[in-house]
Amino acid sequence: MSDVFAGLKAVVTGGASGIGAAIAQRLREDGARVAIFDRAITDNLVDAYRVDVTDDASVRAGVAAAAADFRGLDIVVNNAGIGAQGTIEDGDDEEWHRVFDVNVVGAVRVSRAALPFLRESNAAAIVNTCSVAATAGLPARAIYGATKGAVLSLTLQMAADHLREGIRVNCVNPGTADTPWVARLLDSAEDPAAERAALNARQPHGRLVTAEEVADAVAYLASPRAGSTTGTSLAVDGGMQGLRLRPAA
Template sequence: MSTGPLAGLAVLVTGGASGIGAATADRFAAEGARVVVLDRDTAADHRTVRADLSDDASVRAAVETAVGHLGALDVLVNNAGVGAVGDVGANDDEEWHRVYDVNVVGLVRTTRAALPHLRRAAAERGSAAVVNTCSIAAWTGLPQRALYSATKGAVQALTLAMAADHLADGIRVNCVNPGTADTPWVQRLLDASADPAAERAALQARQPTGRLVSAEEVAHAIVHLADPRSGATTGTVLAVDGGMHGLRVPARPPGEGTSS
């Protein structure tokens, strides 16, 4: 039997093979939860069930397989997503449809397939939760992120609508808005730039804390929102962004404190 504050909780994490998703799956497991991951990459983690979020039949089959492994479903973490770079004119219709299909409609497909199980968990155990991974891009204008920002704005609005719709079901719905996180996806963007070191320094400088957000910090927030002890928290957008959304102060050089 697992032990820990979340022992017995059955959790499904999409996009859990790397980055924030993997850190989230690990954090849930460390606190005693039983975890299955949905991802296209099944080699990275033994907990993974393969799923293509752009295909409804694939998603439904994967969710049923995952619930079969877990025996129930208490928490769904909609973390999977893809990125896009450029201003509003940089991507053609096909790319807009592709990114929306994963980041927004993929979240819908997974939640739709999981809802009967989440409703059952809420009825039988008094608690069920959905946590969506959104982004600081949902409420802060970032350069060269038009398509990505549009999808994350949709995810934030969808989170609030879902929270209202599923109050009567006993299912809490929240989202996290990470700032620029130190993940494999961000590293691939840096590697593709002309000067990766300078680009990383620029990303760090725009964070009030002067550093990127860690995947583990985002995972901590996701687990907190999903925890049954957060039972009064629903319809919440939780920033995990080093102050980027709410603060307008320059980052201090490392080691510099406040003067007396």
């Protein structure tokens, strides 16, 4: 266990499962006190707050409660998000609004509510969970990819706006990760084994990204040790974003 986050207080949205749960665990292992924000809260979760990132009142109440309980906030990890499949023909206006409301405006609501507390911190950081879909065109991911492109751009704008207030803002870009959402997609496929093999092969290192690998990247970006890192996107995608390997023999 490291003490790099000792004394620091963090909020992780979507922290009850998947990548969010791995991030919360990693930050706690390194000494942070972590508030989990999620719509689905179970009795076994510690420092958990029932928060819906699409509801501004819910967000503001959750941030205020966590800041009061923790006596401040230093780190916000905007990880809450939902997936979507299909081309631009497959989603109606309601679906576009729904996914943008969670993936983009949700991060805005949480960050906005947390800013007064982050301004009081000597180690303030915001980390947004983006995606390789922001930088690579993927089949049937139009809505999802558009929201993550917005998150990537939003990260840069926030970093510029808040740097001189002492708040660093970065994002992490996972490739296809082994999460409950991906597992549900695989289960619904006609041939789950073939679909998993295709997803593995799409990433140059030949496998799905683990939630723990994404959590390690978030921990670095949120850490005071990354004090000169802001406005940056860190890819955790097995080389998918930038590598073009020849087919294996």
